[in-house]
Amino acid sequence: MEFDMNSAILFVIVGIIIAVITAQAVFFLVRSYRRGVKIGMDKRVLNKTIARSAVFTIAPAVSILVGIVALSQKLGLPLPWLRLSVIGSLSYEIVAAGVVEVVENASQYVSVALVMTAGMLVSMFLPLILGKKIHRGMVKINQKDKVWGGHFMTALFMGMISAFLGYVFGGVGSGSAGWIPVLVFFVSAIVMALCGLLLKKTGWKWINDYALPICIVIGMASAIPFNMWLG
Amino acid sequence: MKRQAKMRSFDDRTHLYGRIWGLVAAALILSYPFLSMAIFGASIDWKIVGTGLGIMAMYWVVGAVETFTYTPMLGSGGTYLGFVTGNLSNLKVPCALNCMEQAGVKSGTEEAEVISTMSIAVSSIVTMLVLVLGVIFISFLTPVLENETLAPAFDNVLPALFGGMAVVYISKNWKIAVMPCVLMLLVFIISSYITGGSDLASTLIGVMVPVGVLFTIGSARVMYKKGWLGERGDLPNAETAPEGKAENGDAPQGENGENKGE
Incomplete structure (x- = not known):
C-alpha cells in the first residue's frame, strides 16, 4: 500500500484501540459507581463526582487537542491522536517526534512511531507489576x-x-x-x-x-x- | 470479618481486572508501529530508533518514578486506568485529587478509591470524546487552535491548574507545605537564572516530582515525630484524626465539611 500518514486504515486502527481503552474506562466507572453505592456512599456525591470530573477535564483536554494539531503537520493525524489519547504526554511525544526533522517515507514513519510508543514501555508495564505491592504497602502504613x-x-x-x-x-x-x-x-x-x-x-x-x-x-x-x- | 473478606476480594478483583485490561491495552498500543509496517511494507530504520534511545531511556526513568509517585495517590482502579490513558500530571492526578477533596473523602479509604477511580474514568472518557470531536472537526478547529493570540492560553494550562490547587492544599497543610515549596522554588529559580531559560525546567520536573515527594515525606515525618503536626497516632491514648484538618484557610470546602482533604 502506498504510504500515507493520513490513510483511512490508520484511522480505523486508532479508532479500535481508543474504543477498547474507552471501554476500559466505562468498565471501571460502572464498577466503582456500583461499589460506592454498595458501601453506602451517597449517590449525589457519586453523581457530582462525574459532573465535576467532566467539567474539570474540558480545558486541559482542549490543550491536548492543540498538541495533536501541532504534531499532525509532521506525522499526520492518526499517530498523534493515538499517542496523546493513551499513555502519552505532550512533552514526551514532541521530543520523541523530533528524532527526524521531516517524515518522508514509511520507514521513517514506523520508526518514529516505534520511538514514541517504546518510550512508554515502563509506564505501561511497571504499574501492572508493582501496583498491588505499592497499594498493600500503603494499607500497612495506615494500619500501623x-x-x-x-x-x-x-x-x-x-x-x-x-x-x-x-x-x-x-x-x-x-x-x-x-x-x-x-x-x-x-x-x-x-x-x-x-x-x-x-x-x-x-x-x-x-x-x-x-x-x-x-x-x-x-x-x-x-x-x-x-x-x-x-x- | 465477612465484610472485610469481601472488601479484600473486591480489591483483589480490581488488581486482576486492572492487569488484564492493562495487558490488552499495552498489546494494542504496541501493535500500532508493527501494523503500520505491515500495511506499508516498510522496515524499521534502526538509525532513527538509535537516535531516540536516549529519549526513550529518559522516559523509562520518568515512567518508573511516576509509578512510585502516583500509584499511592490514585488507588488501585485509578492507577491501572490512569497509566493506560496517560496525561497524568497535567490532568488525571489533579482531577482525582480535586474530586477526592470536593467529595470530602479521606485518602487511603475505600471511599477515596471509589471517587478516584470514577474521576479518572470520567476524565478519560471526556478526553477521548474531546479528541474524537477535535479530530473529526480538525479543519474547522485548526485556525482557532493555532491562533497566535490564543496560543499563550493553551501554553499555560499547568500554571492555571496548579495555582488553584496550591491555594487549597497549602492553606490546609501549610506546616507540611512550607519546606518543600521553598526548596522547589529555590531549585527552579536558581536553575533558570543559571541557564537563562526555561528549557531545563521541563527536564527537571520529571526528576523534581519524586524528589519533592521524598523530601516532603521526610520533613513531614520529622515534624510528626517532634509533635509539630499535632497528636501522634503511635503513642498511647492518641487521637486518630490528623491535625492538619484544623488549618483550613479560605479555600472552598468539601461535601463532608471538616472531613475533607488529607
Whole structure:
C-alpha cells in the first residue's frame, strides 16, 4: 500500500484501540459507581463526582487537542491522536517526534512511531507489576499508624504540588516572558481564594463544585493579556 | 470479618481486572508501529530508533518514578486506568485529587478509591470524546487552535491548574507545605537564572516530582515525630484524626465539611 500518514486504515486502527481503552474506562466507572453505592456512599456525591470530573477535564483536554494539531503537520493525524489519547504526554511525544526533522517515507514513519510508543514501555508495564505491592504497602502504613498514614498521603500530594509550583517559576531567568506562567499561577490562586470567600459569604455550594475549572479557565485566559504585555 | 473478606476480594478483583485490561491495552498500543509496517511494507530504520534511545531511556526513568509517585495517590482502579490513558500530571492526578477533596473523602479509604477511580474514568472518557470531536472537526478547529493570540492560553494550562490547587492544599497543610515549596522554588529559580531559560525546567520536573515527594515525606515525618503536626497516632491514648484538618484557610470546602482533604 502506498504510504500515507493520513490513510483511512490508520484511522480505523486508532479508532479500535481508543474504543477498547474507552471501554476500559466505562468498565471501571460502572464498577466503582456500583461499589460506592454498595458501601453506602451517597449517590449525589457519586453523581457530582462525574459532573465535576467532566467539567474539570474540558480545558486541559482542549490543550491536548492543540498538541495533536501541532504534531499532525509532521506525522499526520492518526499517530498523534493515538499517542496523546493513551499513555502519552505532550512533552514526551514532541521530543520523541523530533528524532527526524521531516517524515518522508514509511520507514521513517514506523520508526518514529516505534520511538514514541517504546518510550512508554515502563509506564505501561511497571504499574501492572508493582501496583498491588505499592497499594498493600500503603494499607500497612495506615494500619500501623492511622495518623501518620494521613500525613503521609498529604505529604505525597504536597510533594507533587510543590514541584509544580517550582516549575511555574522555572522560566523567570529568561526575561519578562518567563514571568507569564507565574502571573497566570497567581491569577488562578487569587480566583480560588475569591471562590472560597464567596462560598463563605453566600453559602452557594455550586461554587465548590466548579471552583477549580473556573480557576483554570480564567487563569488560561489571563495568559493572553499577560503575553501581550510581557511576551 | 465477612465484610472485610469481601472488601479484600473486591480489591483483589480490581488488581486482576486492572492487569488484564492493562495487558490488552499495552498489546494494542504496541501493535500500532508493527501494523503500520505491515500495511506499508516498510522496515524499521534502526538509525532513527538509535537516535531516540536516549529519549526513550529518559522516559523509562520518568515512567518508573511516576509509578512510585502516583500509584499511592490514585488507588488501585485509578492507577491501572490512569497509566493506560496517560496525561497524568497535567490532568488525571489533579482531577482525582480535586474530586477526592470536593467529595470530602479521606485518602487511603475505600471511599477515596471509589471517587478516584470514577474521576479518572470520567476524565478519560471526556478526553477521548474531546479528541474524537477535535479530530473529526480538525479543519474547522485548526485556525482557532493555532491562533497566535490564543496560543499563550493553551501554553499555560499547568500554571492555571496548579495555582488553584496550591491555594487549597497549602492553606490546609501549610506546616507540611512550607519546606518543600521553598526548596522547589529555590531549585527552579536558581536553575533558570543559571541557564537563562526555561528549557531545563521541563527536564527537571520529571526528576523534581519524586524528589519533592521524598523530601516532603521526610520533613513531614520529622515534624510528626517532634509533635509539630499535632497528636501522634503511635503513642498511647492518641487521637486518630490528623491535625492538619484544623488549618483550613479560605479555600472552598468539601461535601463532608471538616472531613475533607488529607
